[in-house]
Structure formats: C-alpha cells, structure tokens
Amino acid sequence: MSYSEQKYPLQDETYKTIGLCMEIHRTFGNGLLEIVYKDALEHEFNLNKIPFEREKKYEIEYKGIMLPHHFYADFVVDEKIILEIKASHGIAKDHYAQTINYLAISNCQLGLIVNFGEDSLKDKKIN
Numbered sequence: 001m002s003y004s005e006q007k008y009p010l011q012d013e014t015y016k017t018i019g020l021c022m023e024i025h026r027t028f029g030n031g032l033l034e035i036v037y038k039d040a041l042e043h044e045f046n047l048n049k050i051p052f053e054r055e056k057k058y059e060i061e062y063k064g065i066m067l068p069h070h071f072y073a074d075f076v077v078d079e080k081i082i083l084e085i086k087a088s089h090g091i092a093k094d095h096y097a098q099t100i101n102y103l104a105i106s107n108c109q110l111g112l113i114v115n116f117g118e119d120s121l122k123d124k125k126i127n
Contacts, residue, residue, distance in 0.1 A: 010080055010081055013077060013078050013080065014110065016048070016050065017081065017114075018112075020044040020045070020050075021041065021114045021121055023044065024037060024040045024041060024044065024116070025116055028116070029119075030117050032087060034116075038054070041085065042054055042075075045075075045077075051078050052075050052077045052083075053075065054074070055072045055073070056072065056073045056075075056076045056106075057071075058070055058072070058102070058106050060105060071105070073102055080108055080109045081111070081112055082099060082102045082103055083114065084099050084111070084113045084114070085116070089118065091113055091122060091124055095113050096126065099112075099113055100126060110125060110127045111126035113126070
C-alpha cells in the first residue's frame with residue numbers, strides 16, 4: 001500500500017500491532033490485569049521482530065526546565081507510535097487526554113489506545 005493510499009499515518013504498522021493485540025485477546029479474553037497483556041504483547045513483538053520500547057521514559061520540559069516527574073509510555077512501536085494498553089470498561093476521556101499529551105511530548109506520529117477489558121478488543125487511533 002502506498003503512502004497516498006493510506007487513510008492515516010503508519011497504517012501498516014498499526015494494523016500489525018492491532019493484529020497482535022487481537023491474537024492476545026483471542027487467547028486470554030478480558031478480565032486480566034494490564035501487565036499480563038503487556039507481557040504477552042512484548043513477547044509477540046519479539047516473535048514478530050517488530051521494533052519497540054517498553055515503558056519508555058519521557059522527560060517533561062516546562063518553560064526551559066526539566067520537571068522532576070516524567071511519564072512512561074507503555075510501548076513505543078517503531079519509534080513512531082505511542083501504544084497505551086488498557087484493561088478497563090471502555091476507553092475514557094482521560095485515556096484520550098493522556099495519549100494526546102504523550103504524543104505532544106514524545107513527538108511520535110500516532111497514538112494508539114488498545115483496550116483488552118471488554119468482550120471484544122477495542123482500539124482508538126489519535127494523530
């Protein structure tokens with residue numbers, strides 16, 4: 001698929017990531033803690049040779065100083081996608097706001113929220 005045919009940035013990478021998440025959800029279903037889904041996803045990324053960083057630390061600058069607190073993105077896929085994993089009932093407004101802020105701080109191109117906490121896997125893309 002050429003870039004001009006893509007509906008949003010990093011569509012191929014996003015499809016692969018969501019596909020792996022779907023495989024995990026088919027295996028486990030819902031009801032587990034986020035950490036279990038993250039562990040399984042890390043294993044899938046390694047098996048499929050998808051470049052990623054888990055719990056990537058980002059420092060936050062404010063008016064020329066680095067604040068003492070920072071954030072950790074659940075995953076950064078291919079140095080371009082912030083991937084936030086949830087295991088809750090629905091994707092809340094707070095999840096969107098958090099991911100939008102992570103995108104701004106990280107300079108990644110796309111945010112992806114994946115929720116394992118429902119009967120079927122839910123995902124939202126933010127760019």
